[in-house]
Amino acid sequence: MLKQLGLVSLLATAIFPVYASQHIVVVPSCLLTTTIDYKTLATQQNFSLITTSDKGIDQLVEAKQVMRKKECGGFMDVTQAWNSYQTKSIAKNKAKSFLADHLLATQLSSTKEATYDIKYSTQVNQLIATINPQDMWSDLTTLTKFPDRYSRGDNGVKAAEWFKSQVETLAKNNGRNDVTVYFVQTGGYKQPSVVAKIGNGNDPAAVIGGHMDTLSSSWELKPGADDDGSGSVTVLEAARVLLNSGMHFKKPIYLVWYAAEEMGLVGSQYVVKDFQAKKIPVDAVMQLDMTAYEYHNEPTIWLMDDYVNKDVSKFVETLISTYVKVPVKHSRCGYACSDHASWTQGGFKSSMPFETEMNRDNPDIHTSNDTMDKLSLQHMHDFAKMAVAFAVEVAEPVV
Incomplete structure (x- = not known):
C-alpha cells in the first residue's frame, strides 16, 4: 500500500x-x-x-x-x-x-417510503404461464459460447449487440412500435449497456436489469453462465414474455443489460446518470445478478437487505409468496455488491433478489468453471416468474 x-x-x-x-x-x-x-x-x-x-x-x-x-x-x-x-x-x-x-x-x-399492492393477479398469472424455460436455456447456451463478455474487449461489445438485436427482433416480430432499444456508453470501457423501453409513457417506470459482462479470458475462458449470464437471460425472458403478450401498460418498463459491473458497477452508474439527465422518473428497480445456482438444491429466493429500499424489498417478498410460491429468506452483502447499489446511490428505490444466502453463493463464479451444468433451470424459471410479476404489478396493465 x-x-x-x-x-x-x-x-x-x-x-x-x-x-x-x-x-x-x-x-x-x-x-x-x-x-x-x-x-x-x-x-x-x-x-x-x-x-x-x-x-x-x-x-x-x-x-x-x-x-x-x-x-x-x-x-x-x-x-x-x-x-x-x-x-x-x-x-x-x-x-x-x-x-x-x-x-x-x-x-x-433505503428508507424512502412507498406503497405497493397486488392488483393484477389475472394478468400476472396469464403471463407467467407463457415463460419458456427452454428458450432461457437456449439463450444462456448462446451467451456462454462467447470466450468472455469482458467490458474492455470486443466480445463484450458483441454481447451487447446480441442483446440489443434480440429485443429489436422481438419488437419487430410482435409489431410493437412502442419499443425503443439503445446503448448507453460506459466511459473508458468498450462495452455499452443496453436499455430497452417498452411503452411510450412518461410515468414513473419499472426497471429490471442484470449485468452482461464477465472478467477477461486472458488466462482461461470466462463463460459466466451464472455470473451473470443467468440474470441477463432472466431479464431477456421477461422482455420476451412482455412483448409476446401484446399487453400494454400505464407506466413504461425498462429492461437493462449493464456493462462493466465487474469493474466497479461502472455501467449501471452511467445508466443511472443517463436517466437523471433525461429526467426519467422511476417507481421501482429490480436487480437480477445470479439467478440459477441452488445451494444444496434449496429453492429459496433470498432478498438482500442492504443497499436496497425496504418497501420495494417487502413488495418483492409479497410477489414471490403470491406468484412464485417458494420460500423467501433474507441476507446481506455488506458492500455495494451489484448494480442495484448504483440506483440506490442515485436516489432511486431498488431491490436485490438473489439465488442463495450471500455466503453460500456459487463458488465457481469468475472462473472457467462457471458453466451451465452447475445450474438449476427451475431456479432461473422461478426468478423469471418474479421478474414478470414485478413488471406487470409496477407498470400496471391497461385493462
Missing part, C-alpha cells in the same frame, strides 16, 4: 478532475491489502475513498474474489461522480465531503 496523500497532492486532487487512467473508488476498508496499489483520500465508517490506476482496478477485482464471502467482496468505481462533485463549502475537504455524501445518499434511498 502506498502512503496516504500529502496535503499538497490532496488539494490538487480536490481541484482537478481525475482522468481515464485513474479511478476514484469507494471500497470496504477490509478489501484493501498490501498487494493493491492505491492512495487513501478519506475514510468513514468501514469504507475508504481511494485513488488507483487501471492496474489497481484489476487488483481489486482479484481481491474481491477472495474476500466476497466476508462482506468485503466488492467496490464501486465512482470516478464519474467524483469529477462532477461540488462541495457545499469550499472550506470542506472534497474527499471527506464526497464520501460522507455518498454514504448518506445510500441511507436516504
Whole structure:
C-alpha cells in the first residue's frame, strides 16, 4: 500500500478532475491489502475513498474474489461522480465531503417510503404461464459460447449487440412500435449497456436489469453462465414474455443489460446518470445478478437487505409468496455488491433478489468453471416468474 496523500497532492486532487487512467473508488476498508496499489483520500465508517490506476482496478477485482464471502467482496468505481462533485463549502475537504455524501445518499434511498399492492393477479398469472424455460436455456447456451463478455474487449461489445438485436427482433416480430432499444456508453470501457423501453409513457417506470459482462479470458475462458449470464437471460425472458403478450401498460418498463459491473458497477452508474439527465422518473428497480445456482438444491429466493429500499424489498417478498410460491429468506452483502447499489446511490428505490444466502453463493463464479451444468433451470424459471410479476404489478396493465 502506498502512503496516504500529502496535503499538497490532496488539494490538487480536490481541484482537478481525475482522468481515464485513474479511478476514484469507494471500497470496504477490509478489501484493501498490501498487494493493491492505491492512495487513501478519506475514510468513514468501514469504507475508504481511494485513488488507483487501471492496474489497481484489476487488483481489486482479484481481491474481491477472495474476500466476497466476508462482506468485503466488492467496490464501486465512482470516478464519474467524483469529477462532477461540488462541495457545499469550499472550506470542506472534497474527499471527506464526497464520501460522507455518498454514504448518506445510500441511507436516504433505503428508507424512502412507498406503497405497493397486488392488483393484477389475472394478468400476472396469464403471463407467467407463457415463460419458456427452454428458450432461457437456449439463450444462456448462446451467451456462454462467447470466450468472455469482458467490458474492455470486443466480445463484450458483441454481447451487447446480441442483446440489443434480440429485443429489436422481438419488437419487430410482435409489431410493437412502442419499443425503443439503445446503448448507453460506459466511459473508458468498450462495452455499452443496453436499455430497452417498452411503452411510450412518461410515468414513473419499472426497471429490471442484470449485468452482461464477465472478467477477461486472458488466462482461461470466462463463460459466466451464472455470473451473470443467468440474470441477463432472466431479464431477456421477461422482455420476451412482455412483448409476446401484446399487453400494454400505464407506466413504461425498462429492461437493462449493464456493462462493466465487474469493474466497479461502472455501467449501471452511467445508466443511472443517463436517466437523471433525461429526467426519467422511476417507481421501482429490480436487480437480477445470479439467478440459477441452488445451494444444496434449496429453492429459496433470498432478498438482500442492504443497499436496497425496504418497501420495494417487502413488495418483492409479497410477489414471490403470491406468484412464485417458494420460500423467501433474507441476507446481506455488506458492500455495494451489484448494480442495484448504483440506483440506490442515485436516489432511486431498488431491490436485490438473489439465488442463495450471500455466503453460500456459487463458488465457481469468475472462473472457467462457471458453466451451465452447475445450474438449476427451475431456479432461473422461478426468478423469471418474479421478474414478470414485478413488471406487470409496477407498470400496471391497461385493462
